[in-house]
Amino acid sequence: MTMLLPRFELHQPATLADAVKLAKTHAGDFDFLSGGTDLLPNYKCGLNAHGHVISLAHIAELKQITRDTIGAGVRIVDIERNADVPRSVAFTAGHIASPLLRESGTLGGNLMLDNRCHFFNQSYFWRHSLGYCLKADGDRCHVVPMINEGGKSVLNNKVCVATHSSDLAPMLIALGAEVTFTGPEGSRTLKLNDFYFGDGIARFERKPGEILVKVGLPKWAHEVRSGYKKLAPRQSIDFPVAGIGIALDLDKGKVKALRVAVGAVDTTPVLFDFSKPAQVKAPASYLLTDPYKNMPDVIGKQLDDALIEQVSKHIQTQCQPKLNVPMEPGYRKKMCGVLTRRLLAELRDGAKS
Ligand SMILES: Cc1cc2nc3c(=O)[nH]c(=O)nc-3n(C[C@H](O)[C@H](O)[C@H](O)COP(=O)(O)OP(=O)(O)OC[C@H]3O[C@@H](n4cnc5c(N)ncnc54)[C@H](O)[C@@H]3O)c2cc1C
Ligand code: SF4
Incomplete structure (x- = not known):
């Protein structure tokens, strides 16, 4: 079957200010386009397409990459090959999709990509x-x-449980990344984790017309041990069906800070911040994961095998994958525990992968 793109008007602004103006003019009937590897396949399937597409591909302000900030327009391949970003971030980028898709796909598109579901990612x-x-x-x-x-x-005519399937989101959340947006109402910076909220339709708290400009990494992200593990049907091309990003700070073998972010098991990435359980929002629906229910106390404790087992079991118990992406939910749930256990042991014993 031939799948054609629907008709739309393409706009190609050269500055952020022009892109924001266009977003204001076409409010309610546009999408931003970056690498197009997520948006255009969805348009071909007739999924929520709009009459105007505003390309961000020619905006130089979005393409800067330094040790501490990565522009939303930076290509995945350029993150993968960058020697200054934390190794865990480059590693994660290198495990997205395929070499060809990493040449086009960008950080912004990866963090904002649409949620996935067997009943959604289909032809009209x-x-x-x-x-x-x-x-x-x-x-x-x-x-x-x-x-x-x-x-x-x-x-159920209220809650969509489509799965958020970005690889970079959980890794960056574990590292405490911030995101900066600019839009018709001005600019704002917030924690990446606070940005994601809601069901598989809402997905995040974004104001109308806002453009993701950059991701900021705290100094901490370069100092702690961090890593990512991905479960996918195949090693290449496939979206994650579970992804574990961990940032771990140890002091003489004792846990000073531990942030585990789990991707591809819920409508948003889910952060298990073992350092600050009290400050976190409850999930938007009882169908979604509650990371803080019965969270074990790990701060100040020796990270021995027993503690690793306790943390892994907690993550496995709380994650609520649904039957809407490849691989059976029970298996994915179990693998959340397995991958957490393996990665924590690797990070404790020195390997950063
Ligand atoms: C076969 C296949 C396999 C894939 N495998 C993986 C995988 O393993 N892991 C993974 O994480 N992803 C995967 N992807 C998804 C996708 O390729 C990547 O996530 C890619 O990084 C998306 O970036 P993009 O620039 O192409 O996004 P686009 O398609 O251009 O945009 C995606 C969404 O983000 C919005 N957007 C983009 N940039 C901005 C911005 N700066 N501000 C506001 N909104 C913005 C767009 O409006 C759109 O809604 C796969 C895709 C395909 C087709
Ligand atoms: S989870 Fe339900 S509402 Fe959401 S995309 Fe799938 S079938 Fe549709």
Whole structure:
């Protein structure tokens, strides 16, 4: 079957200010385009396409990369090959998609990519045969058809559980990265973890017309031990179906700080910050992961095998993968524990991968 792009008007601003102006003019009927490796396949499937596409590809302000900041327009391949960013970030970039896709795909697109679901990433005709779904053109969810409301089981026409499938998001969240946006209402900087919130449709708290400008890495990110492990059906091309990013600060073998961010098991990446459990928002729905429920106390304790087992078990217990991307949820849930255990042991024993 031939899949054609729908008609749209392409705008190619050369500055951020012009891009923001265009976003204001076409409010409600546009998408930003960076490398296009996520947006254009979705457009071809008729998924929430708009009449205007504003390309960010010619904006030099988005393409700077230093030790501490990575522009949203920096290509994945340039992060992979950069010697100044933390090695864990370069490693993660090098495990995204395929060499060809990493040449086009960008950091901004990776952090803002749309959530995935077996019932969403399909052609228009395929989705039509099933009556569509909440996330595009329809009014029900095929993954979680019924939900509990006030003790009653009712049709789910509210919560989408499509999976956030970015590799870089969990790694950058574990490292405490910040994101800077600019838009019609001005600029703002916030923690990447605070940006993600909500179900598989909302995904993040973004103001209308905002452009992701850059990602900032704290000094801490260069000092701690960090790494990423990815579960995917194949070693290349495939999206993660579970991804574990860890930042670990040890003092004489004792845990000073531990941040584990899990990707591809929920509607947003999920941060388990073992240092600051009290400050975190509750999940948007009972269908989503609650990282802080029964979180073990690890700060100041020796990171021995028993503690690693405790942390891994907690992550495995709390993660709530759904049956909407490849690989069975029970297996993915178990692998969240397995990958956490392996990565924590590697980081403790010195390897940074
Ligand atoms: C076959 C295949 C395999 C893939 N495998 C992986 C994988 O293993 N891991 C993974 O993480 N990803 C994977 N991807 C997804 C995608 O290729 C990457 O995430 C890539 O980094 C997306 O970047 P892009 O610049 O192409 O995004 P685009 O398609 O240009 O944009 C994606 C979304 O982000 C928005 N956007 C982009 N930049 C900005 C910005 N600066 N400000 C505001 N909004 C912005 C766009 O509006 C759009 O909604 C895969 C894709 C394909 C097709
Ligand atoms: S999880 Fe979201 S994308 Fe998947 S069927 Fe349900 S509403 Fe649609």
